[in-house]
Amino acid sequence: MTVRTLRHYDHIGLLRASERTPSSHRRYTADDVRRLRRVRALRDLDMSLEEIKGVLGASPEDVAGMRRLLAAQLDELTAQADRLQRLIGQIGGLLQRLDSQSTPDPDQFMTTLEMISVLDRYFTPEERDAVVRLREGLGPQGVEEVKSRWAVLVEQLLGHLRDDTPVGDPQVQDLVRRWDELRADVQRQGAVDEKVVAAARRMGDDHSEELNRSLPWPAEKLRTLPPYLERARAARPAG
Amino acid sequence: MTVRTLRHYDHIGLLRASERTPSSHRRYTADDVRRLRRVRALRDLDMSLEEIKGVLGASPEDVAGMRRLLAAQLDELTAQADRLQRLIGQIGGLLQRLDSQSTPDPDQFMTTLEMISVLDRYFTPEERDAVVRLREGLGPQGVEEVKSRWAVLVEQLLGHLRDDTPVGDPQVQDLVRRWDELRADVQRQGAVDEKVVAAARRMGDDHSEELNRSLPWPAEKLRTLPPYLERARAARPAG
DNA sequence: CTAGAACCCGCCGCTACGAGAGGTGCAAGC
DNA sequence: GCTTGCACCTCTCGTAGCGGCGGGTTCTAG
Incomplete structure (x- = not known):
């Protein structure tokens, strides 16, 4: 994580620093850090910040919502993977043609x-x-x-x-x-x-x-x- | 293709309309259309407009350059596909855990x-x-x-x-x-x-x-x- | 002759930050 | 007490590939 990323999350309201020092430096509480870890885990699964905000904002431990989100993400990634496989096949075919001639x-x-x-x-x-x-x-x-x-x-x-x-x-x-x-x-x-x-x-x-x-x-x-x-x-x- | 896309390509110099009517409407020649087809084919392989500009700009029929680009793109897409497979596996594992309990x-x-x-x-x-x-x-x-x-x-x-x-x-x-x-x-x-x-x-x-x-x-x-x-x-x- | 479609240009918006300018806070060494 | 240096602050612009809007012009069919 970079500092810039934290500031960005703060800016869009995904992860606010709960406290500020008198000099307006951000102060992250233990709970903030917990939330950050969840954000990072979901981001590592290629979810958008908007989706993450949704599922973490609703109820802190809404398992049903989380399940839906994971299933949707699985579909999305599967579709992407299928597309990539098609493209890989096409490029492979092109290269083969180039090399065989x-x-x-x-x-x-x-x-x-x-x-x-x-x-x-x-x-x-x-x-x-x-x-x-x-x-x-x-x-x-x-x-x-x-x-x-x-x-x-x-x-x-x-x-x-x-x-x-x-x-x-x-x-x-x-x-x-x-x-x-x-x-x-x-x-x-x-x-x-x-x-x-x-x-x-x-x-x-x-x-x-x-x-x-x-x-x-x-x-x-x-x-x-x-x-x-x-x-x-x-x-x-x-x- | 949307009109907006054509204007965009014109704007960044990827595909200029060779002619303009007196009223400055874009007029695409047969060669322009040929170039457009190549652009679309390469874009369909997930290449960036910058890469396409490079390979189409160098020599109109630079097969060696095209080969390099295709090979590089194959590597790139393969890496992406591997990553996606990892993520799909992770989400699958999470869902399994959720459903088994x-x-x-x-x-x-x-x-x-x-x-x-x-x-x-x-x-x-x-x-x-x-x-x-x-x-x-x-x-x-x-x-x-x-x-x-x-x-x-x-x-x-x-x-x-x-x-x-x-x-x-x-x-x-x-x-x-x-x-x-x-x-x-x-x-x-x-x-x-x-x-x-x-x-x-x-x-x-x-x-x-x-x-x-x-x-x-x-x-x-x-x-x-x-x-x-x-x-x-x-x-x-x-x- | 006029209505509606199609075109023009230029600008803002989107994602998820990176990078930089210009300024402040804070501890350490002189 | 003063400087040095580092970490932090806010604000703004930039990225890729367009989508969409506003305000204006041109083409075409009736």
């Missing part, structure tokens, strides 16, 4: 870093890792390539959807064939697409744009296109 | 509480628990009784030591016999005395007074008396 790509790593906070809001840890592994499997230019291939398909398919082109049309059938090829290509790196669709649904329209920037995946369009694609696949000539 | 004695519990912060500074968890169990075994009045019995013995023995009474003296021998009896009585509740002696040595003279208030044990005197006691026991008539 012989020549870590700065840009890719930074992108992974950027994605974390976004993905963690809407994906479970497994889903997030699947997405990260997918990006790493494709590599930086691979991601861009997939993105652009998909952008072309999406744009053309949306055009046909707007024009109400019948699903049996050869152009549509070709596009759908290329779509399924691309999807197969990507899935070879890790199957995550239903998860992305589910997450996109959870995210709503607000953040789908962010998702699109992070993912090699037309997540934004995955609400409107699939029905059309399904009809096209159903109309596909057998064989 | 059908009729918890408020005064005794508060005293236990008071002791925690003092004992935790100088005792290992096992030693601390041994002391607490000892107190609970004796009960409140038992502690006081032991204290006073010991105080008498200590005072008289110290007197003889001052007067250089020969260790063979019948009065000294009687005192030593009563000392050993008392010690046996207490040890029936839990053997902790060597531990207390060791802890008292670690505590130094500054806090031995606090220790004496908490313990049914003349810890303070355990440095000077034992040699005299040993000599007395050695001079004890056989049988």
Whole structure:
């Protein structure tokens, strides 16, 4: 304990020095010291001074109140500990990725870093890792390539959807064939697409744009296109 | 993110809005948003804004610096997690004690509480628990009784030591016999005395007074008396 | 043209003290 | 009696990361 701390407790009324010398020096009685020991014990359990004041102020020996406070504090600390474990796991994963790659790509790593906070809001840890592994499997230019291939398909398919082109049309059938090829290509790196669709649904329209920037995946369009694609696949000539 | 947060980051220079409209409204470019995502990712890992500023300011893609920062943060969080686990264990122990006793004695519990912060500074968890169990075994009045019995013995023995009474003296021998009896009585509740002696040595003279208030044990005197006691026991008539 | 939303700046507030300025009290040595 | 030095006093500012308010401007939809 520092003198400053004692003065602070005095100031906020948590622990007043019961007596003062004529020269206004603080004089702590034996009871004051007893109270101080309790304060310190509770503070060592990470309780706030306000909480301590509450439980020590109510009744000097209110065991029920103390029990409630301890239980609440236990919950609080447990929640904090859980959070810390999550963070430790995340940082561990990041470091592992950095160390496992012989020549870590700065840009890719930074992108992974950027994605974390976004993905963690809407994906479970497994889903997030699947997405990260997918990006790493494709590599930086691979991601861009997939993105652009998909952008072309999406744009053309949306055009046909707007024009109400019948699903049996050869152009549509070709596009759908290329779509399924691309999807197969990507899935070879890790199957995550239903998860992305589910997450996109959870995210709503607000953040789908962010998702699109992070993912090699037309997540934004995955609400409107699939029905059309399904009809096209159903109309596909057998064989 | 709240608007207030963005203004704060702008204010401290962590994330400036690159452009302003003529009416001085902040305009964030795509690069600003990229930077913001990194800031958020690092903040989600519990890093300080100062650290983030450092690592994002140095070189935009300084992987080595990032690695160091992540490793340091991992250490920091691990230390925090360890501390939290200790606290959770302590609170759990306190609650267990409260719940196991059908009729918890408020005064005794508060005293236990008071002791925690003092004992935790100088005792290992096992030693601390041994002391607490000892107190609970004796009960409140038992502690006081032991204290006073010991105080008498200590005072008289110290007197003889001052007067250089020969260790063979019948009065000294009687005192030593009563000392050993008392010690046996207490040890029936839990053997902790060597531990207390060791802890008292670690505590130094500054806090031995606090220790004496908490313990049914003349810890303070355990440095000077034992040699005299040993000599007395050695001079004890056989049988 | 106007109402309401959204933005601006600047300031105070929160936790639990640390640190420092500027002044007083008190015992010991000369 | 006087100084030296230490411990104490009060008051104030600073910390990290914003939240929230007051008072003023700007944007946008009806």
